[in-house]
Amino acid sequence: MSRVRIGHWVLWLTLAGCSRVTDHVVLLPGPDGHVGALSVTAASGEILLAEPYSGVDVRGGTPSRLTSSPRMVRESYGRLLDMQPARPRIYVIHFETGTTVLTPESRSKLPIIRDELARLPSAEAIVIGHTDRVANSAVNDRLSLRRAEAGREQLIRAGVAPDSISVVGRGERDPVVFTEDGVAEPRNRRVEIKLR
Structure with a gap:
């Protein structure tokens, strides 16, 4: 083969x-x-x-x-x-440095995500947390999971059913922008929300 x-x-x-x-x-x-x-x-x-x-x-x-x-x-x-399944819809929200606090622009996306989920039959959301490379990898792994959980809580507050949301933390492993260690890159401090 x-x-x-x-x-x-x-x-x-x-x-x-x-x-x-x-x-x-x-x-x-x-x-x-x-x-x-x-x-x-x-x-x-x-x-x-x-x-x-x-x-x-x-x-x-x-x-x-x-x-x-x-x-x-x-x-x-x-x-x-x-026969292919529908492709997931992906939304990205960003965070302030070293925190689980959403940027103002990202907070404004939550109602859009909630409304999109409401239109999907048997909807589910996968919330994937990411970090930049400012801290060490162990700290970033924990922070990325906290960000994913914060994204989940924001979706729940916006009216999404808790049992339709799963979370994953990826730390600094999947950057949007590749940088050296210690570089603060706002585009890497994100949560991806995949709706399907």
Whole structure:
């Protein structure tokens, strides 16, 4: 089987015939039209995909490049694409340095998030806390979890059902902006709220 490193949305099918297995990979754009990159590695080579609707067939360990179009993908795989779950809606709120205090702009987003959750059937929210790299990693892990919990409490105060919200702290591990240790970066002091 081929090895695939995912850079964005991918349609990956394994087609079994009588004697051979074929992997068929197509790189799809995200909702905003952007694509990442995808490396497909097989026994006899590697092909990098970086254009929307570019693809690879892997037969007998040999990758070959193919091209398609939105229409071709829709015609061939429309039913499969329609079965995908809805993509999560992501909101980002920011905090004052070293605290769980929301910035004024972030407080104004809470009613929007609450209203969005109310429109979703069987809604759930995942609240993921993050920090910059001012403190050490152990302190940042605790702070990120406190921020996620503070985000959860803000959602509950805004009228979201508590049992539909889960929290995770990621510390400084997933920055928006990469910095050296000790650098205060406001864009990294955030909570991501994923609604689905």
